[in-house]
Amino acid sequence: MAKISPFAPERLAELPPIDGVRMASCAAGIRYAGRTDLLLALFEPATTVAGVLTQSKTASAAVEWCREHLRHGMARALVVNSGNANAFTGMRGSVAVKETAHAAADVADCLDADVYIASTGVIGEPLEPSKFVARLAELARSATPDGYEAAAQAIMTTDTFPKLATRTCKIDGVDITLNGIAKGAGMIAPDMATMLSFIFTDAAIEPGALHAILAPLVEDSFNAITIDSDTSTSDTVLLFATGTATKRGCPRIANGDDPRLDDFRAALAALMRDLSHQIVKDGEGLTKFVKVTVTGAETKAAARVIAKAIANSPLVKTAIAGEDPNWGRIVMAVGKAGEAADRDKLAIRFGDIEVAKDGEAAPDYVESDAAAYMRGPEIEITVDVGVGAAQDTMWTCDLTKEYIAINADYRS
Known part of the structure; x- marks a missing residue:
């Protein structure tokens, strides 16, 4: 077991619930017995999503799935496993992703295309979905709005502490919350995104506008860090916007240049910078x-x-x-x-x-x-x-x- 990073926080950030987001995690035995390694997040209907993915030419099957379905721009579920990257696994990898998406769609009552998937861990070993897809129904039943710390632990590999951050802002005078989790401690170098990070907000922003905000902010956060110069096959940043703030009078915004998003953009930039620095501060074996x-x-x-x-x-x-x-x-x-x-x-x-x-x-x-x-x-x-x-x-x-x-x- 690696030594705890000297920069590990004395207290983890406490993330408030976000209306329209529920999650649960468990130990599914994907690689190690007894280690939390499976995360399911569920979203309200009309949740939008944007993402930025690795530019690696040997990207994982999960990355290719997300790349295809981000064009659709809608989300109802997220499934993440640690212990196995499901990368360089040929057709078996693609089949595993499809089976995972289908099982998650069943429990979320949505289309397979509304499910996003990420995997992290060892490259080149087949991922057997039967080890964990049967656990998704159980996770769906137990999902709660306050499962962020367990979720951050579920996506860890060589990390020595879970990475969490939260920010608040206003859109047109309405209070908005942003929460984020991330993992990464090695195989970290800029080529978008150098790790896994999942960000959640109750803002109501259309997919195109969401992507227009997210993509440039990657450059001075996740693309501005390096631990060992190696870019992962699995790098993924996904931003989910539930739109539930409309219940409190928040407008639904379709243009990423809308000035009403200025405070949101600044809060998102600060959250992403925070998470990216936490990754570097957990660099494998670091002292500085x-x-x-x-x-x-x-x-x-x-x-x-x-x-x-x-x-x-x-x-x-x-x-x-x-x-x-x-x-x-x-x-x-x-x-x-x-x-x-x-x-x-x-x-x-x-x-x-x-x-x-x-x-x-x-x-x-x-x-x-x-x-x-x-x-x-x-x-x-x-x-x-x-x-x-x-x-x-x-x-x-x-x-x-x-x-x-x-x-x-x-x-x-």
């Missing part, structure tokens, strides 16, 4: 939470590429683990990124400490000061590449021996 900001780039996209090169570098990450202010490794990562950078204007800071300036060590740099800073649990690295005015930020963690141990033993 690291913010990497690149300024002075030609474009935001170029700044993202350079920040990613720094955040993904094993040499940078192991130096951080060793609390070594080895800024030469950051210079290396900037150079290999392939984007424009002026070597003779390059500047680097660790927190408020100026480490390098104008392409060489800063005149007042004292390494012992930087070494003391590196002993802290949260590290900020800022790099100015001296060719423009654009900037971007990535969040990552260090790379330790514990990460190797966790992944060497993953299937045992």
